[in-house]
Amino acid sequence: MTKGFALAIHGGAGVVPRTQMTAEREAACRAALSRALRAGETVLAAGGAALDGVTAAVSALEDEPLFNAGRGAVFTRDGRHEMDAAIMDGKSRRAGAVAGIAGLRNPVQLARAVMEQTDHVMMIGEGALTVARDAGLAFEEDAYFFTQERWDSLQDTLRMQAEGTLDDDLSRRHGTVGAVARDRQGNLATATSTGGMTAKRAGRVGDSPIIGAGTFADNATCAVSATGDGEAFIRRVAAHEIDARMRHIGQSLADAAKHVVQVDLATHEGSGGLIAIDSEGNIVMPFNCEGMYRGSVREGEPGQTAVYE
Template sequence: MNYALRHACLVALMASAAVAQAAEPATATTAPATQPVLVIHGGAGVVRAGMSAQDERDARAALEQALRAGHRQLAAGKPAIDAVTAAITVLEDAPMFNAGRGAVFTHDGKNELDAAVMDGAGLRAGSVAGVHRVKNPILLARAVMEKSKHVMMVGDGAEAFAKDHDVTLVDPSYFRTEKRWQQLQQALKEEAAGQAHANLETAKHFGTVGAVALDAQGHLAAGTSTGGMTNKRYGRVGDAPIIGAGTYANARCAVSGTGWGEFYIRAVAAHEICARMQYAGQSPREAGEGVINRDIPKAGGDGGAIVLGADGRFALPFNTEGMYRGWIGADGKPHVALFKDDVLAEPGDPKAGG
């Protein structure tokens, strides 16, 4: 073999080896794509009393619609925050939930709406409280996160920001539903009769909505939206829009809470759940149940939460008679439940479809 030919062969072999060597580390270190998952809630405290068969069908249908809306975003490769806001927007538009269209009334006969979102990938967050004309508060919370240097805006200022950033505003009458109005009348009647706390049971039965999601890139996000508590006064704000109390997400965990907000605020419940996962190595179930089923009831509160980890494991703890809840995985099959005795299929169960 002459020199030129030997040289050409050597160059070819070296080039081939270089290509193989360059490709080998990428193949060895590239992890498989994360399986996306979305988990939602429509409030804890659900009771069968006063709920018709049609009410139940409507609630289940709305939960499934929200799950499918969020799943479409994940299936298209969109980030977790897109799935969260898509799902919550559906729940805000459904009058059976205490958020957006179905918000409860304050003592003064108004609707005061709160919402928050958090993107775990960069610890970005946006929050709004005490707004009266924002059709979808979750979208305004996201606008605060993405289009301002602030985290939280309230009242008239938040609505001015909404107008400046093309977030849909509506007449306050949009939020009036007869069911919620009658709940306020009952609460006012009880209050006048000296039963100042009797209305709390009614308020807790129709709670906050929320969502947590894990996208194909392994990023987490959380969001929560609420109308607060029936007959609330003095601009009361609960846990939903408070980052770390009712809403929190980081690289390891995403949480949305629902329940008696004062207790979630004092416990910094959403962050506490994530801290137990991150620093104590607890699973979503261990961390969620530790806070929701032990700490908060011990302090005198109640409610529930949805908890999602970066590995796709999730938990839906609650300590009330029920919680509107559901999840959807990569196969696009929604799973929903309302009452405590509803069996909600978990990933890996044959009935879950994968």
């Protein structure tokens, strides 16, 4: 528990299996997490709002090609990018979300523009991109979003699908970035962004931009950002289920999150994890798979990052 600010981030539960993880790659992932953590911490340490802190942290994660969001987004089966994002303010329950977006450098900033500059919660397609242009958000050419690793992963996945030999590599199905924060005023906020699933069908939308599934915040209970098998998180309304357990049966954040991840999701083929924070600044980061890129920092304490257990 902390009386100051607190921040947690994740870079997705689709980690490279431990047996394939090199020391160099793990160090690079941890360094990227640290940069995003500092981006959010800098805002909160200056007295900024939780909403600004999660926006800064997720924008930084979207700029990192190692994670499946923004610059590092995976490819659809058609070789394109379709990115989703959401943000929510725990003080007012205002929220904004976008889905199927391409060409925008930081989808989370568009989600915030939808929240603050329109009367809507979720927008898609050209209508959403018009909001981005009106807000002066940055666009990039296709080359900015191209990474050889993501392209090779698409080719491998398409080949295995054609051969009927597709393996159970969770890094193909997972991949999201997110942040949750409590500011010095006690307000909570969350933001989530993703490139989706490798070789997904055009038009597929996961849990990340769906309020209550992959993203949720309410000052009375918690803020949550999820990562994993999106369809399962949607079916279990995972993020809001944590809020409901805290609100209606008085569970702690730790107990509610553990039940949702280890029971509700794990027993219904819902591989993945989440980060969450409550009104007292308590942070939990449970997952039911091999690992989850994650980090956290509390006011007056050094930041920490981790990948596996």
